[in-house]
Amino acid sequence: QVQLVESGGGLVQAGDSLRLSCAASGRTFSTYAMGWFRQAPGKEREFVAAISRTGLSTSYADSVKGRFTISRDNAKNTVYLQMNTLKPEDTAVYYCACRSSGYDYLFLTTGAYNYWGQGTQVTVSS
Numbered sequence: 001q002v003q004l005v006e007s008g009g010g011l012v013q014a015g016d017s018l019r020l021s022c023a024a025s026g027r028t029f030s031t032y033a034m035g036w037f038r039q040a041p042g043k044e045r046e047f048v049a050a051i052s053r054t055g056l057s058t059s060y061a062d063s064v065k066g067r068f069t070i071s072r073d074n075a076k077n078t079v080y081l082q083m084n085t086l087k088p089e090d091t092a093v094y095y096c097a098c099r100s101s102g103y104d105y106l107f108l109t110t111g112a113y114n115y116w117g118q119g120t121q122v123t124v125s126s
Helices: none
Strands: 004-007 010-013 018-024 032-039 046-051 058-060 068-073 078-083 092-100 120-125
Touching: 004 092, 018 032, 018 092, 018 120, 032 068, 032 078, 046 068, 046 078, 058 068, 078 092
Parallel strands: 010 120
Antiparallel strands: 004 018, 018 078, 032 046, 032 092, 046 058, 068 078, 092 120
């Protein structure tokens, strides 16, 4: 069983930056592929970014490419999402997710992950 705890959300203005963190329990964090997803009111949960277990591979949704950066620190059991130039349409609850991975793969769909955090709210005002 893995527990994920997100932090770093808040209320910001358009153009500001935020860094989300997701701390994972357990001793095998370096074997987990990680992802960030978000869900706005009335919408389905959508992919934001993913990182392979070594951190060598990353992927981003087109809507955040060039503005968001996913990274991880395996020594701290933590994955980050640096969000720059935030827009009102980035407003959502942000979730981190993980799954065990035998290879250095990326996973881009909600169904690929079996552990989820509780989410952190990000609100961007115009």
